[in-house]
Structure formats: C-alpha cells, structure tokens
Amino acid sequence: MSTLYLRLPSKAAFDSTAQWEVLDCPYALAAPSGLLEQEGVAALSQVSALVARAQRVVLLVAASDVTMLRVQMPPMSAARQRAALPNLVEDQLITDPAECIVIGGALADGLRTVAVVQRAWLELMTRTVLGSGMARISALPAQLCVPHAADAVQGVVLEQDADIELTLRLSAQDGMGVAILPEHPASAAREAVDAALAMAHGQPLLLRVPRERVPAYQQAAAELGAAELATVQADSWQQWIAGAGGADIDLAIGLGASARPKLNWKPWRLPLALAVLLLAVNLVPLNLEWIRLKREYDGLRASMTQIYKAAFPNETVIVDPLAQTRQKVAAGRRNAGQGAPDDFGALAAAFGEAWQSAATRTPGGAPPTLAGLEYRERSLFVRLKPEAQVPFDAVSAALARRNLSLTAAPEQAGVVMWQVKTGK
Structure with a gap:
C-alpha cells in the first residue's frame, strides 16, 4: 500500500499571497517497504492528482500552525479524556477551543502532550489535498515528525519563495515552529539560523535545509559565530518518513467525517450511464408487455363476469367468475344425478x-x-x-x-x- 507524504505550507504563507493555489507543496510517494518511489514539489492545487496514486495520505502540518502543550490530567477513560481536553487547555489558548482540534498524545512524567490546531484551516487543507480521492488520511504535527536527538535540538528549514518555515524538535514530547518572513531574500538564511539558535537556548543545533542551500546556511552560521554549535545538513524525505512513523498524534481524528474517504464518481459515470440505459431498454418493453397483458386480462375477466351474470342473474357476489361457474356446473350435474370424476x-x-x-x-x-x-x-x-x-x-x-x-x-x-x- 503506497503512502503519499505532503508537507503543507504554513497559514502565514497562505495569508501572505493572493494566489494560494500556486504555493509549493513538497511531496514523497513511498512504497510499503519504505523506499521512495517519487519525490518532488507540486502546486497545492495539483496535489489531488497525486492522491489518486496512493492508498494513504500523510499530511505534515506546518509546525507554526500546531501548538504543543503539556497538561496534567486525572485518570479517566479515553472518551472522557477527549471531551475534557478542550476545557483543560482553554486557559492557554487565545482563541475559542470550540474552533480548534485538540488531540492528546503520549503521557510522560505525569503530563500529557496535547496538540492544538485551528479546525477551519485543517479542514480547508484536507479538502484541497484530497479533492475526490479515496485515500485514507492522517495529519501529523511536523515538529513530531522531526527525529529526536537526546544531545541536540534538531531543526528543519522549508523555504516557500521568500518565506521560511522553521520546525524544531526540542525534546521527545515538545516541538515548535516559526514562520519567518525576511525583509530581504539575501538575509533569509541568516535570520533562520539566528532564530533556531535563539530557541535552542545554547544547546547544540542540527539544522537540515534544502540540499542546494547548505552552503548558504553554513556561511550564515559562520557569520553568527556558531559554526561549532550549529551543524547544517541536507534535508531528506527518509528522515521525515522515519519520524512520521513514530508520531503518536493524528490531528485528522478531530476532523471526523470530513477526513473520511469519499467516493470518486468520475470513473463510474460511463458504467452507470450504460447500466441505466440497459435497464431502461429492458424495463420499457417489459412494462409495455405487462400493460398489454393486463388489459387483455381485464377484458377477459369482464367478459366472463358478464357471461356469469347472464347465466346466473340472482348471484350478487362475484369474486372469481371462472371458479364459481365450475362450482355451479358441478352442483347442477350432482342435482341431475351425474357424478363428478373425483366423486x-x-x-x-x-x-x-x-x-x-x-x-x-x-x-x-x-x-x-x-x-x-x-x-x-x-x-x-x-x-x-x-x-x-x-x-x-x-x-x-x-x-x-x-x-x-x-x-x-x-x-x-x-x-x-x-x-x-x-x-x-
């Protein structure tokens, strides 16, 4: 079963452009064994064509659009936990929890990891990506798909034209994202490295960037005097796929029916039209024949009823004129001394x-x-x-x-x- 991985653009990049359909969306199509079959970048409006080639779709939601929280929860069932989570994180949100999807994750040190994302935004991305596809969908926070290292902070840079999406994995249960809108494209690498170092709080930083941009980010780290503290490597889909396999929070659960596969009727239009035509070709003559036979039956019954009334004018109840005629004939034969064959x-x-x-x-x-x-x-x-x-x-x-x-x-x-x- 092939799986399509998609890195969604951030909401900040979405809001900064008037033509959001042309936003780049990196993708990778992986075989069941985990080997990459195809990778590349497609416009957001064109990814639905890729969905038709996969049985499962994994959306990597931009880290800047997902808020990771740690809350303490009393022991309770899973159903009660899902109902209680929005109320437990309400004080930490600046928006109404009813407008968000709140999904609980792993429990560690008595605290549960909680991911919060805006419902309307995730529904829009899901509808745009899936289109009329039949694939099963999962939506994972991008920060939880970055491999965790105990001795360093790992970060990934995604460049969207002049915009930058910085994703950081701070610990096993924590991660964050920052949307950077540099004033000048030439300073984009420097601003991204500076922001990553600031959020690493002096810890060693392993930063993965697009392959062709590795020299620029290495130079930016050297200019900031952090060449020894910040290690720059080329990003690859294999690391994202491995990290997605360990993510325990699926935001698509909060979408309910809107995330379920929908039947694609386009390939079935011609077969359905042929079936309807074949049904009409068979039913129309059949109904015409039935109408003809029904009229013939009504005429014969009316004729038999008229004959029965003429032969037995005193009879007022006529249910089955043929059967009643046979009964009258048999009774007449018995009255005349003639026996019936079955007497x-x-x-x-x-x-x-x-x-x-x-x-x-x-x-x-x-x-x-x-x-x-x-x-x-x-x-x-x-x-x-x-x-x-x-x-x-x-x-x-x-x-x-x-x-x-x-x-x-x-x-x-x-x-x-x-x-x-x-x-x-």
Whole structure:
C-alpha cells in the first residue's frame, strides 16, 4: 500500500499571497517497504492528482500552525479524556477551543502532550489535498515528525519563495515552529539560523535545509559565530518518513467525517450511464408487455363476469367468475344425478375395474383383497392387506387409461396405502 507524504505550507504563507493555489507543496510517494518511489514539489492545487496514486495520505502540518502543550490530567477513560481536553487547555489558548482540534498524545512524567490546531484551516487543507480521492488520511504535527536527538535540538528549514518555515524538535514530547518572513531574500538564511539558535537556548543545533542551500546556511552560521554549535545538513524525505512513523498524534481524528474517504464518481459515470440505459431498454418493453397483458386480462375477466351474470342473474357476489361457474356446473350435474370424476363413486368404480383387471393377471394363489377404502380431499385412499400381491404398475396403467393417477401414500402402522385421484 503506497503512502503519499505532503508537507503543507504554513497559514502565514497562505495569508501572505493572493494566489494560494500556486504555493509549493513538497511531496514523497513511498512504497510499503519504505523506499521512495517519487519525490518532488507540486502546486497545492495539483496535489489531488497525486492522491489518486496512493492508498494513504500523510499530511505534515506546518509546525507554526500546531501548538504543543503539556497538561496534567486525572485518570479517566479515553472518551472522557477527549471531551475534557478542550476545557483543560482553554486557559492557554487565545482563541475559542470550540474552533480548534485538540488531540492528546503520549503521557510522560505525569503530563500529557496535547496538540492544538485551528479546525477551519485543517479542514480547508484536507479538502484541497484530497479533492475526490479515496485515500485514507492522517495529519501529523511536523515538529513530531522531526527525529529526536537526546544531545541536540534538531531543526528543519522549508523555504516557500521568500518565506521560511522553521520546525524544531526540542525534546521527545515538545516541538515548535516559526514562520519567518525576511525583509530581504539575501538575509533569509541568516535570520533562520539566528532564530533556531535563539530557541535552542545554547544547546547544540542540527539544522537540515534544502540540499542546494547548505552552503548558504553554513556561511550564515559562520557569520553568527556558531559554526561549532550549529551543524547544517541536507534535508531528506527518509528522515521525515522515519519520524512520521513514530508520531503518536493524528490531528485528522478531530476532523471526523470530513477526513473520511469519499467516493470518486468520475470513473463510474460511463458504467452507470450504460447500466441505466440497459435497464431502461429492458424495463420499457417489459412494462409495455405487462400493460398489454393486463388489459387483455381485464377484458377477459369482464367478459366472463358478464357471461356469469347472464347465466346466473340472482348471484350478487362475484369474486372469481371462472371458479364459481365450475362450482355451479358441478352442483347442477350432482342435482341431475351425474357424478363428478373425483366423486367417491366414480373413483371407487374406476379403481375396482383396474384392480379386478390387474388381479386376474396375478399368477396363482387366491385373488388379492383390500383392507379398506377411505375418501377424503377428493381422493380415494386404498389400504392393502399385507399378503396382497398386486403389481403397482399394472393398476397404475389401468387407472391412467381412465384419466386417473395412482401414487403410494405414506404407510400407517405397517399398512400399505395407495392414493387414487383425477389426473388433472
């Protein structure tokens, strides 16, 4: 899973230009193994194209935009801790905590590290970077991504045209950032080194700067008489990636749903249009055929209802004219002395003839006899004696010629049962 690392510009650089879309944004695309696949600088408005190539995006928020605090907290659950943090740091902020994202980090020496960033600013950067990408996003304070050294203060310089973003890692749990706006570009390196030395408070300083600017910063350190105290090296993405792996504060947690991946509908427009077209091509003829059949059904039902009313004018309730007509015809036949094919008499007579014809063909022995007959559910159930030896296939064939079917019903107490019913 490839990861895209982006160093966001500071809010000070954002506010100092009218065309913030052209602000440079250093980036690095790393493979799952940690090896760099690509690095460079892209305009802030163009980084969304890089997001499409990664499954995860790590935003390194400028250190000058993130305030690191140390607060003492009583023991409490993680949920209550998240709710209490804004109130605990309210006295140390000059803005309303409701307008900020407050995330707690590691606990050391009884104090918890807390990062505070302006919510509106981080949401703007997140929307600008992600665009319509589907990558998972993390937002880490840049000062916590600078590797920590126990015997020195480490700093990193990012130059944005004439503006400078200075990031310092003061201790394992503390870091800060300063946005420097030099009056003259020629004095930028000197002002950055001077500010870094002032915040290092006499401790050895390891300063990483852009590779092509190493000689200028070394000369600035020599001019300030701090050549032995300040060591200048070339910055590299490998150090940032290693430092980001140890950062324990993710500011994107405070963004909630706005930091979640959003579905990119652009690649799906053509397939969705084809699917809708295919659905319409199939549904329109299907509905037209249904309408035609429904009209035909309504016409046949109206015709049958009219015929039924003409034949039986005294009937007032007509639910199913076809079924009611069949019932009337069957009742009329019974009243006239004609039996229905599934009446007991008709079924018993037909079975008796089939039984007799099959029994006469049974070789040797006494003629088989029945144990009993039962009529229910318009079917004739025949119970056979255990010693009866009558071929099932012969009786079934004889009944089939009379439009009757013969099936073996479930046995009851060891007695074999046959079921005779009409073949319709």
